[in-house]
Amino acid sequence: SYVVTQPPSVSVAPGQTARITCGGNNIETKSVHWYQQKPGQAPMLVVFDDSDRPSGIPERIFGSNSGSTATLTISRVEAGDEADYYCHVWDSSPDLWVFGGGTKLTVL
């Protein structure tokens, strides 16, 4: 079955840029979605279809997908961005929905 890999943790100072990666075989051919989850809360979709944002998600959060790696980029990081982030891919053959292991973003 399809496997997606994320780094366990990323740390960044306030105001800097955080990049969280998601790797998988031929991932550039799939649509990648990203979720933010804060402690005690349900996950929230922050990027879908590689680079689209749901309404209400700020433009400083954006996604890309090329060269075997999908990336969630958060610019001008704020303390409120501290959370776990999960990438998610649909593998159509067979039909499976796969989550990465999650990346804990720490704002220093």
Added chain:
Amino acid sequence: QVQLVESGGGVVQPGRSLRLSCAASGFTFSTYGMHWVRQAPGKGLDWVAVIWYDGTKKYYADSVKGRFTISRDNSKNTLYLQMNSLRAEDTAVFYCAREPAAGNGMDIWGQGTTVTVSS
């Protein structure tokens, strides 16, 4: 407003059964695919099952295939997960989530219901 509310969680002994429900409101339930996703304590998200908007297709993670059954009642705007032969490793918070179309991402999530499998 758009909302999903899970219920039915609790403490259950290994080998027993439990049925979870997810009540939808604020949107046309019958036009959305619906998922169950779980999260074991301190662990990441783990996809469990999906059902097509009209119930015609259902897919399961290998870890629950043959034990769990996803279903829906569009007349009641409710999603279900029947869980049989429960194991300790099924202990988790179970979330329901909607997906506008296969592969589009899960855009609305419930707050979760906790299932604890323990003797």
